[in-house]
Amino acid sequence: MDSCYLDWAASAPPYDDILRAHAELSLRLYANPSSSHGPGKAAYAELTQARGSLAGVLQSPPERLFFSSGGSEADAIVLLSTLFDKKRRGIVVSAIEHAAVYEQARLLEGFGLRVNYVKPDKDGIVQPEAVLAALEPDCGLVSIMTVNNETGAVQPVAAIARAVRDALPQRPPLIHSDAVQALGKIPCSMKALGIDAASFSAHKLGGPRGIGALYLKKDIPALARGGGQEGGIRAGTHNTAGAWAFSQAAVRAAADLDDNYKRARMLEKRLLEGIKSIPGALSLPLGRQAGDERFSPYILSVAFPGLGGETLARVLDDQGIAVSTGSACSHGSKERRILDAQGLAPELSFSYLRISTGRGSSVHDIDLFLERAAAAYARYKT
Amino acid sequence: MDALYLIKIGEIGLKDGNQSEFVAALKRDIKRRMYGIHSVLESKDSRYYLTVDEEYAEHAELVLSRTPGINGWARARRCEKSMEAIAATGIALMRPKFVAGAKSFKVEARRSDKSFPLQSYDIAREIGGAVFTALSGIRVDVNRPDAVLYVEIREQAYLYTDGDAGVRGLPVGSGGKGLLLLSGGIDSPVAGFRMLSRGLALESLYFHSYPYTSKEAWEKVRDLATVLASFAGGMILHTAPFTDVQLKIKKDAPSDRATLYLRACMMMAADMMARKRQLNCIVTGESLGQVASQTAENMRFTGSYTNYPIMRPLSGTDKEDTVKEARRMGSYETSILPFEDCCVLFSPKHPVLKAKFEQEKAAFDALDFQGIVAASVDSAETLELRYPGPIGLSQIRRR
Numbered sequence: 162m163d164s165c166y167l168d169w170a171a172s173a174p175p176y177d178d179i180l181r182a183h184a185e186l187s188l189r190l191y192a193n194p195s196s197s198h199g200p201g202k203a204a205y206a207e208l209t210q211a212r213g214s215l216a217g218v219l220q221s222p223p224e225r226l227f228f229s230s231g232g233s234e235a236d237a238i239v240l241l242s243t244l245f246d247k248k249r250r251g252i253v254v255s256a257i258e259h260a261a262v263y264e265q266a267r268l269l270e271g272f273g274l275r276v277n278y279v280k281p282d283k284d285g286i287v288q289p290e291a292v293l294a295a296l297e298p299d300c301g302l303v304s305i306m307t308v309n310n311e312t313g314a315v316q317p318v319a320a321i322a323r324a325v326r327d328a329l330p331q332r333p334p335l336i337h338s339d340a341v342q343a344l345g346k347i348p349c350s351m352k353a354l355g356i357d358a359a360s361f362s363a364h365k366l367g368g369p370r371g372i373g374a375l376y377l378k379k380d381i382p383a384l385a386r387g388g389g390q391e392g393g394i395r396a397g398t399h400n401t402a403g404a405w406a407f408s409q410a411a412v413r414a415a416a417d418l419d420d421n422y423k424r425a426r427m428l429e430k431r432l433l434e435g436i437k438s439i440p441g442a443l444s445l446p447l448g449r450q451a452g453d454e455r456f457s458p459y460i461l462s463v464a465f466p467g468l469g470g471e472t473l474a475r476v477l478d479d480q481g482i483a484v485s486t487g488s489a490c491s492h493g494s495k496e497r498r499i500l501d502a503q504g505l506a507p508e509l510s511f512s513y514l515r516i517s518t519g520r521g522s523s524v525h526d527i528d529l530f531l532e533r534a535a536a537a538y539a540r541y542k543t
Numbered sequence: 544m545d546a547l548y549l550i551k552i553g554e555i556g557l558k559d560g561n562q563s564e565f566v567a568a569l570k571r572d573i574k575r576r577m578y579g580i581h582s583v584l585e586s587k588d589s590r591y592y593l594t595v596d597e598e599y600a601e602h603a604e605l606v607l608s609r610t611p612g613i614n615g616w617a618r619a620r621r622c623e624k625s626m627e628a629i630a631a632t633g634i635a636l637m638r639p640k641f642v643a644g645a646k647s648f649k650v651e652a653r654r655s656d657k658s659f660p661l662q663s664y665d666i667a668r669e670i671g672g673a674v675f676t677a678l679s680g681i682r683v684d685v686n687r688p689d690a691v692l693y694v695e696i697r698e699q700a701y702l703y704t705d706g707d708a709g710v711r712g713l714p715v716g717s718g719g720k721g722l723l724l725l726s727g728g729i730d731s732p733v734a735g736f737r738m739l740s741r742g743l744a745l746e747s748l749y750f751h752s753y754p755y756t757s758k759e760a761w762e763k764v765r766d767l768a769t770v771l772a773s774f775a776g777g778m779i780l781h782t783a784p785f786t787d788v789q790l791k792i793k794k795d796a797p798s799d800r801a802t803l804y805l806r807a808c809m810m811m812a813a814d815m816m817a818r819k820r821q822l823n824c825i826v827t828g829e830s831l832g833q834v835a836s837q838t839a840e841n842m843r844f845t846g847s848y849t850n851y852p853i854m855r856p857l858s859g860t861d862k863e864d865t866v867k868e869a870r871r872m873g874s875y876e877t878s879i880l881p882f883e884d885c886c887v888l889f890s891p892k893h894p895v896l897k898a899k900f901e902q903e904k905a906a907f908d909a910l911d912f913q914g915i916v917a918a919s920v921d922s923a924e925t926l927e928l929r930y931p932g933p934i935g936l937s938q939i940r941r942r
Contacts, residue, residue: 469755476754541754541786543793 164481165526169365169519170310170342170460171485176367176410183369183406194399195390204401211401214408218415219361219376220350227375227391228404232341233261235360235375238394239337240265240304242381244272249301249334252276255287255316256502261360262304262339263498279305284446285314285503286455289324296325300334307349307359308342311499311515312445313460315347322355335381341365341373345414346459347422351376361411363403367520368410372403414520421520425458426451428518428527435531436463439538445513446503460517462500464509465534467542474514476537482530485515546600547621548607549703550591553614553711568714568742569612576606576776576930587697592619608707609774611740612714617706621699624659629666629700630673633692636704637674637681640690647684648674652694659696666694713742715775720744721824721854722817723771724809725780727763730828730857732874733865735771737856738826745775745826748816748923750785750809763880765926770874772928783812783923788915795910802836802894803903806845808912814849815920825849830857830865840897847904 166174186207192200194208209223216223229235240262243252254266256278266276277295281287287305296303303325305316318338326333337358343349345366351359358381362373375394387396414421430451436442445462465473470486477484500510516530550573555565570584573593577584580602583594595603600618607616620636622628637648652666661669671683674692695701723735725747735745749764765780772778788808796804813825829837846853857865869875 471757472754475757479754537754541790543790 162481163525163529164483165522165529166483167516167518167522167526167530168483168485169522170515170517172364172370173367173519174521175364175369176413179367179406179409179413180369182409183402186405187402190401194401195388204399208399208401208404211404211408215374215404215411218349218408218411219344219359220352221376224392225351225377227377227394228400228407229360229373229375229391229395230371230397230400231373232259232339232360232362232365233373234395235362235373236261236304236337236339237265238375238383238385239335239358239360239377239381240269240302241384242335243269243274243301244384245382246301249299249332250274251297251300251334253279253292253295253300253303253334255279255281255292255305257281257285257287257309257311257314257499258304258306259310259339259341262306266304281314281503283504284449284455285309285312285499287316287321289317289321292321293324293328296328296334298329298332300329302335302337304337304339306342307338307340307354308347308457308460309499310342310460312462312503313342313457313517314446315343315455315457318356319354342457342460345411345418346425346457348418351378363407363410366410366414368407369403372400372407374407417520422458425518425522428522428524429458429461431524431527432461432463432516432531435527439465439531439535441466441542442534442538443509445500445505445509459519460515463514463516465512465514465538465542466508468512468538470511470513472541473512473534473537476541477530477533480533480537482533484530485517486513545594546597546603547619547701548593548595548603549617549619549701549706550593550607550613551615551617551706551709552591552612554713555612565612565714565717568717569610572610572612572714572716572776573606576610577603604707605773607709609710610715610776611710611712611742611774612717613709614711615706615709617693617703619701619703621701624656624696624700626661626666626669629694629702630670632700632702633670633694634674634677636702637678637690637692640704641678641681645681645689647682647688648690648692649683649685649688650674650692650694652696654696656696656698666696670694710740710774712740715739715742716744718742718744719823720746720821721826722813722820722822723747723826724813724828725749725764725768725771726828727760727767727878727880728828729869729875729878730830730833730865732767732771732828732878733868733872734826734828734854734856736774736868736872736874738854739771739775741856743824743826743854745771746779746781746820746822747771748781748783748813750812750919751782752786752789753784755786755789759880763877765928766877767874768926769928770872770877772930774872775930777930778928780926780928781816781923782926783816783919785809785812785919788912788919791910791912791915799891799893799895800903800906801891803841803844803898804907804910804912806836806841807848807907808916810845810848810853811912811916812920814851815917816923817849817851819920822851824852824854826854826856828857829855830860830862833862835896836894838896840900841895844898844900844903844907847900 190204192204194205212223216226270276279291279295322336336356340359341362344361357378359376364370383394433451436444443464474486497510580599585592620632622632650667650671652663654663693703721743723745725731747768768778768780792804
């Protein structure tokens with residue numbers, strides 16, 4: 162049976178050659194990069210080189226990049242650093258953040274910090290004015306993601322950063338962005354974004370699991386302490402081979418960015434047109450058009466009203482098509498926070514599916530999805 | 544070494560003319576559950592003793608705890624008929640009770656062997672004295688003791704303390720065989736358990752509506768059937784595919800009738816399955832008023848699609864009590880797993896509450912569900928969940 166993988170936003174199939182070389186490197190450069198002997202120095206050299214390569218992609222000074230265990234940890238380091246500031250007790254995050262930011266913010270509320278959650282507009286985009294409205298003078302952190310992981314909405318992070326700094330010029334808050342769905346997919350320059358901190362993950366762009374990075378314009382205090390690795394920002398023995406593979410994957414993705422982006426736009430068009438041809442099916446946000454620069458072409462939300470997203474995903478899975486759904490079987494039993502935040506009707510968010518593509522996705526994948534989804538929808542729609 | 548168990552029966556002991564039949568049924572059931580294990584089950588002086596090799600003690604205790612018809616059981620010790628040996632055994636039995644917090648005790652003695660030189664009262668007094676001396680700090684309390692030591696003098700001396708509770712009720716199968724409509728919820732396993740412990744042997748029927756219900760939902764039902772199997776001594780689970788029935792209801796029936804008609808179709812299917820499997824009644828977890836559609840009017844309507852007796856043991860039970868029972872029997876934790884039936888899209892917002900009997904029957908019959916329901920029952924898959932269930936579960940798939 163034909164099958165296809167359309168869940169690249171959850172985890173991308175790795176670059177085969179990089180993952181193999183990564184395993185080989187793990188066997189060879191096993192020494193601790195913090196050790197002062199020869200093998201340790203060799204590992205350290207590789208780590209430095211990896212940091213430099215990644216910095217090149219991100220347009221960041223290498224010494225401002227800190228390797229972490231992944232995106233969630235990078236987010237946590239930033240959010241938890243707010244606990245040290247006794248004077249600035251306010252935080253602003255968007256209501257559509259990934260759980261790595263959102264749940265961390267909720268945790269901070271429990272520690273007495275004041276968190277304002279900014280709602281997006283109906284297209285799922287957080288407008289700078291909305292962020293300003295949530296801003297208070299004692300705000301210590303603003304965190305708005307670069308690309309939303311469910312709708313693909315590209316957030317105006319640079320404009321938000323400028324607006325926030327203009328509003329609080331004396332003591333601007335730290336401005337952070339979870340850029341996990343952006344790196345390797347859309348241009349992602351720290352210089353251009355003009356933010357203070359950003360989080361990245363390797364496995365979303367074809368690197369290995371368990372390695373990510375945090376960009377920090379300036380040092381922040383870290384809550385978790387240890388051996389002082391990564392400038393004390395992220396303690397724990399360096400993952401030399403992981404860092405190498407991450408940087409290789411990032412360099413590869415950057416080199417192919419334009420070509421892949423063009424193809425992703427073409428697939429987006431094919432998918433959106435295909436969805437239009439299925440009676441009843443809708444793209445989310447409603448009226449999303451192919452080529453709209455406000456959305457990453459790699460992530461699309463679609464709805465099949467009258468059929469639970471989970472149900473359709475189950476049928477598709479049994480037919481070899483891997484897609485993602487945030488929806489559960491009954492209303493309210495599992496939140497669909499992101500779609501709910503943009504005011505989508507429950508019937509639509511209930512029947513939502515996420516289709517996410519990547520460098521290896523093909524027209525055939527999209528057509529297969531459309532064909533099988535249409536058939537399942539016709540058969541099981543209620 | 545052998546492990547010796549004393550078995551107490553309850554309701555069976557109250558039976559008059561047909562007691563021997565119930566006793567035989569219980570013995571058969573215990574022996575069946577001990578299949579493949581060398582065990583001796585004997586009755587002496589209206590008491591039942593089970594002896595197994597120590598190696599199988601755990602299995603025997605599971606059997607005794609979960610076999611309906613047994614009110615309680617206790618691990619007994621046997622020793623020679625000398626006061627020294629009896630006292631030593633009694634102290635050994637009471638010491639763990641004392642350590643576990645029992646502050647008071649009494650001894651109850653019974654002398655079936657009238658040649659034994661001491662009378663019951665004297666045996667109790669002497670053994671009690673020995674225990675009292677050995678366990679410093681323990682009190683004697685003949686009215687409300689924390690622990691009781693039983694001594695019986697027969698061909699040997701038998702000693703035991705307060706035992707563990709059994710399921711009570713009547714032996715499985717002594718009341719016939721029925722079909723349980725099993726869902727993934729809290730109620731139907733409890734309904735099944737209640738009927739099992741009234742002596743009804745059971746097979747279960749689950750309606751699976753793939754893709755609206757997931758494989759995980761089915762596995763949950765299988766796990767619930769496994770819990771019931773541990774009380775029933777094995778369980779057959781039928782899974783009938785019901786998607787087409789659901790879709791026909793959605794297509795043809797008025798939306799406020801969806802739940803009612805689905806239940807009528809399930810009853811129709813249960814009737815067919817009971818016939819096919821030669822069962823004698825249908826058991827459901829329905830409880831009056833629990834959900835809006837469970838009214839007497841609606842039960843009359845759905846019940847009219849079978850002429851088998853329908854047992855609804857929870858019809859008058861408060862939900863809280865059902866939950867307590869589910870916790871006790873060990874099904875609750877599985878029932879609350881979040882793989883609920885995904886029928887939300889089928890459930891009407893305002894279901895019909897009080898079906899008008901003749902009118903509703905005419906409307907339902909006009910839609911002609913017979914064929915589609917029969918097809919579902921014909922293509923049902925059957926799974927045999929073998930005893931003992933949770934430990935050493937083995938399954939055989941067959942058609």
